[in-house]
Amino acid sequence: MSDGALTGRTVRLVPLAVDHAEALLPSASDPEVWQWMPRPRPESSAGMRAMLQEMLDDPTRQCFAVQRLDDDAVIGSTSLYELDLVQGRAEIGATWFDRSCWGGPYNAESKLVLFSHAFDTLGLARVALRTDNLNTRSQKALTQLGLVYEGTLRSHMIRQDGTRRDSLYYSLLADEWPLVRDKLLARITAKERRVTQR
Template sequence: MLDLPTLSNNGITLKPLTLSYANDLAEACQDGELWKINETSVPEPDKVIDYINTAESMPDRKAFVVIDESTGKAIGSTSFHDILPFAKRLEIGYTWYAQSYWRTHVNTTCKLMLLTYIFETLEYQTVGWRADIGNRRSQEAIERLGAKKDGVIRGNRVCRDGVISDTAMYSLVNSEWPQVKAELTKKLNENY
């Protein structure tokens, strides 16, 4: 299975998620009361330790903590999951940031670092994303990255409220990466 690197760019660092970041993440998820969003995987503040332990115990998930270098604090998390080494495919998900970081350079920076690592270091062929069909904000964020919508899987997930929901699936393939990398780099240089 993959060993996670430490990645750093544009004032953001990604490191392997450990329990040492539990207090920061408990604070981050309260910024916007993110655990109340039905379609997300953000933990309740008092369940952050369980969230980290679950991430560490999943055999096909490798989780990062997202750190704002200006404060040294963890502001969210993201993961590689559904890792298929033989197919050279994985998904990026379980992504969340404190609400005050939404629509800033953070998501674009994180995805640029992760995609560069996946395509240029690991030499994987495909990266996937998924979002609840009702979570339009997440779908739009994935689309802004340059991913293509593959379709919808019907009835494959249960939301926090117990409702069974559909999942929108997206992907990016290696041949699309150079153009996407150029666009993400340009976006960061122009907007942030």
């Protein structure tokens, strides 16, 4: 789309704006949603706006608000960051979804759309994701998709509770993308079926 949006079957990733703050605050201020995020949890509209502005000011970041297609509700956010077109690499992060959307197809399809943008549009050679060593759910999901565990950065950053976090790195290369794309499509289809059967 000419407006920079990336559209899938159930979600649309639209360029993030500070004006998305009010729509994103309920999910971002939820402690359970924010549990594994390395940045402070925004607790007010002003704090949310400041966080979004900081993200938008980063020239190596492409930030998106995630809209659900059936009602245009903003249900989360995701980003490409540390984007280096010369070296052909980026990371995916700053991803969160409203708790009401957990278990649905939205996170998987957001990954599908963003990976497609990274590999098929931007022509990147690699995309990486990192996760907290305690976030076993994320580690399992990344492994099941076919991303490759690369290693652990020990004592990599400080969690919000003051403890030190190890960060586990996973990556996907351009020649591995078609197989992962097929796995993501299968996962999205299965999740869509579960949602319609409820």
